[in-house]
Amino acid sequence: QVHLKESGPGLIKPSGTLSLTCTVSSGSLSNNHWWSWVRQPPGKGLEWIGEIYRGGTSNYNPSLKSRLTISVDKSNHYLLLNLTSVTAADTAVYYCARRGTYRYHMDVWGKGTTVTVSS
Amino acid sequence: SYDLTQSPSLSVSTGQTATITCSGDKLGDRWSSWYQQKPGQSPVLVIYENDKRPSGIPERFSGSNSGDTATLTISGTQALDEADYYCQAWDSFSHIVFGGGTKLTVL
Numbered sequence: 374q375v376h377l378k379e380s381g382p383g384l385i386k387p388s389g390t391l392s393l394t395c396t397v398s399s400g401s402l403s404n405n406h407w408w409s410w411v412r413q414p415p416g417k418g419l420e421w422i423g424e425i426y427r428g429g430t431s432n433y434n435p436s437l438k439s440r441l442t443i444s445v446d447k448s449n450h451y452l453l454l455n456l457t458s459v460t461a462a463d464t465a466v467y468y469c470a471r472r473g474t475y476r477y478h479m480d481v482w483g484k485g486t487t488v489t490v491s492s
Numbered sequence: 493s494y495d496l497t498q499s500p501s502l503s504v505s506t507g508q509t510a511t512i513t514c515s516g517d518k519l520g521d522r523w524s525s526w527y528q529q530k531p532g533q534s535p536v537l538v539i540y541e542n543d544k545r546p547s548g549i550p551e552r553f554s555g556s557n558s559g560d561t562a563t564l565t566i567s568g569t570q571a572l573d574e575a576d577y578y579c580q581a582w583d584s585f586s587h588i589v590f591g592g593g594t595k596l597t598v599l
Binding site (some may be wrong): 409411416419420421424432434435464468476477479480482483484485 | 493501523525529533535537572576578581582585587588591
């Protein structure tokens with residue numbers, strides 16, 4: 374069973390850039406999956422951020438697209454998220470998740486990492 | 493944008509059937525999925541492709557999707573089923589969309 378683990382700064386100042394990493398227990402991001410980020414503000418529901426296929430094709434939530442970059446590092450070991458110009462509204466638990474190619478659901482989720490935007 | 497609507501809360505007694513609905517325009521024409529999330533935990537897939545259960549999910553969980561409504565049914569609800577449940581589908585631009593979630597309380 375694949376396991377995902379998110380890591381990040383915990384606390385970030387407003388207007389800064391949020392950078393998160395997702396590590397896959399199998400060691401590399403497979404060709405057969407899309408890799409997603411999902412977030413959940415405190416006490417609220419799930420919000421899809423975006424996803425990337427290992428070949429580099431990406432798909433973003435339109436509401437975040439202007440501030441968002443999702444990528445895979447050159448070693449194909451890490452899923453990365455960069456979100457610029459953060460505000461308090463970006464405070465959330467951030468999850469990475471896996472979706473199979475030609476599938477419409479996310480079958481494996483990480484435990485999440487909490488990000489707080491505050492001065 | 494494509495919106496999925498869920499009732500915020502539902503209460504059922506232990507042993508009864510819980511029916512959680514998710515509404516969206518022509519939702520029945522799209523694949524729907526359901527996730528269970530307990531406090532402090534990450535979401536867990538309980539139903540995918542409308543009515544399929546992942547391995548390890550109890551048979552009391554079932555799903556359907558027709559018209560404008562997807563439904564998650566929990567038969568013989570147990571105390572450990574108390575959680576938030578989220579539906580998920582896709583919009584016309586291949587963006588993933590979640591419903592607002594339903595908090596299930598088991599009395």
